[in-house]
Every structure is written in structure tokens, then in C-alpha cells.
Amino acid sequence: xxxxxxxxxxxxxxxxxxxxxxxxxxxxxxxxxxxxxxxxxxxxxxxxxxxxxxxxxxxxxxxxxxxxxxxxxxxxxxxxxxxxxxxxxxxxxxxxxxxxxxxxxxxxxxxxxxxxxxxxxxxxxxxxxxxxxxxxxxxxxxxxxxxxxxxxxxxxxxxxxxxxxxxxxxxxxxxxxxxxxxxxxxxxxxx
Amino acid sequence: xxxxxxxxxxxxxxxxxxxxxxxxxxxxxxxxxxxxxxxxxxxxxxxxxxxxxxxxxxxxxxxxxxxxxxxxxxxxxxxxxxxxxxxxxxxxxxxxxxxxxxxxxxxxxxxxxxxxxxxxxxxxxxxxxxxxxxxxxxxxxxxxxxxxxxxxxxxxxxxxxxxxxxxxxxxxxxxxxxxxxxxxxxxxxxxxxxxxxxxxxxxxxxxxxxxxxxxxxxxxxxxxxxxxxxxxxxxxxxxxxxxxxxxxxxxxxxxxxxxxxxxxxxxxxxxxxxxxxxxxxxxxxxxxxxxxxxxxxxxxxxxxxxxxxxxxxxxxxxxxxxxxxxxxxxxxxxxxxxxxxxx
Numbered sequence: 001x002x003x004x005x006x007x008x009x010x011x012x013x014x015x016x017x018x019x020x021x022x023x024x025x026x027x028x029x030x031x032x033x034x035x036x037x038x039x040x041x042x043x044x045x046x047x048x049x050x051x052x053x054x055x056x057x058x059x060x061x062x063x064x065x066x067x068x069x070x071x072x073x074x075x076x077x078x079x080x081x082x083x084x085x086x087x088x089x090x091x092x093x094x095x096x097x098x099x100x101x102x103x104x105x106x107x108x109x110x111x112x113x114x115x116x117x118x119x120x121x122x123x124x125x126x127x128x129x130x131x132x133x134x135x136x137x138x139x140x141x142x143x144x145x146x147x148x149x150x151x152x153x154x155x156x157x158x159x160x161x162x163x164x165x166x167x168x169x170x171x172x173x174x175x176x177x178x179x180x181x182x183x184x185x186x187x188x189x190x191x
Numbered sequence: 192x193x194x195x196x197x198x199x200x201x202x203x204x205x206x207x208x209x210x211x212x213x214x215x216x217x218x219x220x221x222x223x224x225x226x227x228x229x230x231x232x233x234x235x236x237x238x239x240x241x242x243x244x245x246x247x248x249x250x251x252x253x254x255x256x257x258x259x260x261x262x263x264x265x266x267x268x269x270x271x272x273x274x275x276x277x278x279x280x281x282x283x284x285x286x287x288x289x290x291x292x293x294x295x296x297x298x299x300x301x302x303x304x305x306x307x308x309x310x311x312x313x314x315x316x317x318x319x320x321x322x323x324x325x326x327x328x329x330x331x332x333x334x335x336x337x338x339x340x341x342x343x344x345x346x347x348x349x350x351x352x353x354x355x356x357x358x359x360x361x362x363x364x365x366x367x368x369x370x371x372x373x374x375x376x377x378x379x380x381x382x383x384x385x386x387x388x389x390x391x392x393x394x395x396x397x398x399x400x401x402x403x404x405x406x407x408x409x410x411x412x413x414x415x416x417x418x419x420x421x422x423x424x425x426x427x428x429x430x431x432x433x434x435x436x437x438x439x440x441x442x443x444x445x446x447x448x449x450x451x452x453x454x455x456x457x458x459x460x461x462x463x464x465x466x467x468x469x470x471x472x473x474x475x476x477x478x479x480x481x482x483x484x485x486x487x488x489x490x491x492x493x494x495x496x497x498x499x500x501x502x503x504x505x506x507x508x509x510x511x512x513x514x515x516x517x518x519x520x521x522x523x524x525x526x527x528x529x530x531x532x533x534x
Contacts, residue, residue: 025533027457051457057329058312062235070235099233107332108530109312113233167302167340174347178295181354182288 026050026104028112035114042090042122046072046098048083048114058103061085066094069126078102089124093117206414209512213410213519214256220523221252224476228469228531237314247307252526254300257293258339258373259522261346263407264290265369267415268362270408270426276358278422282415283358290365291350294343297372301340305333335375342372373399377529391451398444402525405437406518413511420502427499427507431492438488442481449474449528456533469531473524480521487514 030049033039046061059078063071063085073086083102090096096118101111225248230238238244264286271279309318309326316322327333346368353360377395408430416422453459453470465471487510495505 025456027533029457055329060236062233064234068234072235097234099236101233101236101238103312103330107330110532111230111233111236111238113236167337167344170344170348171298174295174344174351177351178291178347181291181351 025106025108026052026054026102026110028100028114031098031114033116035116037116038119039116040118040120042071042096042118042124043087043116044089046085046087048098048100050081050083050102052105053080054078054083055103055105058101058109059083060101062099063087064097064099065090065126066092066096071096071124071127073127088127090118090122091124091126093119093121202418205508205512209410209413209508209515212512212516214253216516216519217252217256217523218249220520221248221526222523224248224473224524224527224531228473228527239311239314243307243310243314247304247311248526248530250300250304250307251529252523254297254304254339255376255522255526256519257297257300258343258369258376259403259407260293260410261290261297261343261407262366262369262373262403263409263411264293265362265365266404266408267411268358269366270412270430271416271422272425273358278419280357282419282422286411286415287350287354287357291347291354294347294350298340298343298347301336301343305336305340308332308336338375339372342368346372370400370403373403387451387455391448394444395448397440398448401437401440401444402518402521405434405441406515406522408433409511409518410515413508413515417508417511420499420504423507424500424502427496431496434488435492438481438484442478445481446478449478453533459533468533470528470533473528473531477521477524477528480517480524483517484514484521487517 027050028048029051032045032047032049033043046063048061056078059076061072061076061083065071069091071088071090073088076083076085083100094117095115097113097115099111099113101109104110222245225245229244232238267286268279268283271282273279305327306318306323308330309323310316312326312330313322318326327337346365349360349365349368353365374396377392377399412423412426412430416426449470450461453461453464453474459468465475491507491510491514495507495510498505499507
């Protein structure tokens, strides 16, 4: 049993080297404009600051106006701890909700929101009418070819593509072996 | 086949009750806990549909249970010993194919979990192979799951050799591979960024391995050994020692990890955060499960063990079933805890 423990501890040590250890869960520590801020003129940019670097890709910020209209402009950009997106000139006065969803550095998606209030109506028009959820469609289509190209590249470089190939191969081989072995055991038992 | 295992008429019912109780307790607990931690809607942000939101935790807990079964079945030859093959071999002959089947389930579930995790990151889209490759390449949780699946597959391969050649395939090898496959699972959970990160991860690994050995061992002994009084009398004292150690390790590491994770997260105030938010109450629920296990385990250890040693009839199966059901609840809560929001 002691030998076994030694082996396990060694295995742990090896694994810590091999698998990238999880980093922490990102937490929003600040935003510009601040949560609950009262603004006379709309910001031209929303910046969210997290306690540690945010992963590239998958980050998304939306700005939703009082009547459900959408006001963010352009793509969400990630710069180390900060995630930001441009904002169109705002329209009606009222509460604007900044929703976000980022990929935390430990690999979990983290989503939440902050809000600010526009006290004087602006002159702008919404980037999208309400409701906002339809935005997933075109954005997704734009993303898909990029991902496909990256996947092809990854497959060429070995990486996960090769791993998948190995796993599929071993699944087939082991599957056949399992069926044969279990059938034989059953025969032996019934004999 | 020699008839050493006495088959009581209600044996199958007991077995079904036990396995059913374990699995349904775990699944129910994870569903309730996931509903508790459910992502509130954020305007303008697409969040995953209910299939992913509830399907992913259920798959994760089933994966844990399959891994627990594999670990328990791997420990069985060690617990039974190798001195009396006449008596232990019939049990092992049933255990080995089961281990292979559960290793299969583990591997397949790990791969399906990767697909679901990809879907979770890309709400509203059906994951394509390209997206899955991208996910595994960029996110550690994906690599961890892939590694776990690979371990489960190699376990299935070695388990097949064991089905064919019996105990000539070393039991230690199977135990090490099974534990190895468990190691990446906590890597996919929470972690904190501080100098305490590595100690916390190591204690997390101990937590996962201790829980798997304890639960798996108890499930397997209750299902496969408990009806043979002679065999049970030989196995249980050894397992009882291991279980006591596991109880201490699991309880301590769990409480320390949970509290340390909360302490090291900015904006979380102890002890108030234990009752508010998501992480705190789930941590309390899990600690309550372990606290509930103590009297159940103590009853088996201090009241029943001496009578079992004298080969008397006992109610050990009923008590073990209760213990296993509580363990199922703890596993369910554990899965929700890994993704619960801290703040």
C-alpha cells in the first residue's frame, strides 16, 4: 500500500507538470462607467475590468437601453484585464444595462451585468431594435468559418485533431475487444 | 461456477435499491443545486439553453459516479486479498467485466461532457467538430476531460486483459490508472490565483481521490461482498480503516479548500458569505452531508463490525445503503459547487 501511495504522489507531480493548472475564476472588480452611475452624456466606450486576465475570444458585451433596444457598436475587444466595446451615441434617458459574458481564465463562462442611468436624452439611434437576442445568428455565422479554419490548422499541426483520431481509433479497437471478451465470459459461465 | 455466493431471493431488489438510490440521489441533488445556481438572464447576452444548463451537470455527475465505480472495483482485489482464490475468484469474475463496462461509460461520458462544455461556451449554436477542437486547444478544462477519457480508455483495455488473464494483471496498475483518470477532474473546477494555488490543488486532488476510494469501496463491498458473511468478515475491517482515513482526509480537505477558496476571492466576506450567494450554501450543504455520514459510518464501525467479525447476521446492508445515498447527494452537490459563482 505504501508503494502504491508513492506511485500516486509521483503521478500527481507528473500531472501538475503536464496539464496546465487551472487558473482562477474571474471577478469583475470595476467598470467604466461605474455600476449605478448617473451620466448626463452617454459614454462612447464601455470598459469592464476583471481581477485577472480574461481569455481572448468568447467575450461579449451588450448595452441594452430602457426600451430593450441595443446600443453597443462593433466587436468586443479583450486587452489583458480589460474588456471593452464601443457604444453608439445614446438615445432616451433611463437605465442602460451592460450585460457581459466572458471566458474566465479557469475555463468557466462568467456572465453578469452592471447598469448606468442616462439623465439627459441623447440624439443617437439604437444599433439594433429590440429584442436583442437575434444578434447571436449573424455573429455566429461570422464566427464559424474562422473556427473551421483554425480547426483545420490545428489538425495539420497535430494537436487536438490527432488526439481525436487516436481516441476514435482506440475506442473502435477496445469496443470490439470488449464485445468479444464479454461474449466469451458469458459462454464460459453458461458452460 | 462454484456456488459460494448465497443468493437471497431479494438480493436483486436490494442491489437495485442501492444502485438506484445512489444514482438518483446524485442526479436529484445536482438538478436541485443547478436550479439553485441557475444563471440569471442578462439582457442582450445569449445564455445556454436548458438542455446544456441542466444536461451538463447531470452528465458530469454520471461521469463521477462511473469513475467511483471503476475505482471501487479496482480496489476490490486489494481488499479481498489473494490468499483464498477459491472464495474470492467468483466475486472477482463478476467484478472485472463490470469494471470494464464502467470504464467505458466513464470514457464516453467524458467525451460527451467536452461537447456539452463547448456548447456552453457557444450558446445557441450546435457544436461542430471545429469548435470542439478549438475548445480543447484553448481551454484547460477540455484538455483535462480528454486526458480523463484517455485514462478511462486505457483502463478499459487493461481491464479487458484482466477479464481474460485474471489477477495476473497487477491490481496496482489498474488502481493507479483509475486514480490517474480522476486527477484532471478537479483541474476543471474553481481555483484561486495566489501563492496558495498549488497547495489548494493538491489538497483538492486528495479530496477527490479519498472520496472516490471511500464511496467506491463501500458501494462495491455492499453490492458484491456483503451477502457472503465469511468474505465480509475478512474484507470489512481492512476497509473500515481505509474509510476512517478517507473520512478525515475528505472532510478536512473539503472544508479547508472551500473556506480558502472563499477567503482568497476578492469581495467575499466570511462568515456572511456562507449563507448568501451560491458557493457558500452549497459548501455548507456538502459539509452537512459529510457530517451526516459520520454517525452512519460510526454505527457500522463500532456497533456492527464486531458482530460481522463473528459471522453473525447484521443489518449492515441497510446502513451502508443509507450511507451510499448520502454520498450520492454529496456528489451531486459537488458538481454544482465546481461551477457555482463565488460572488
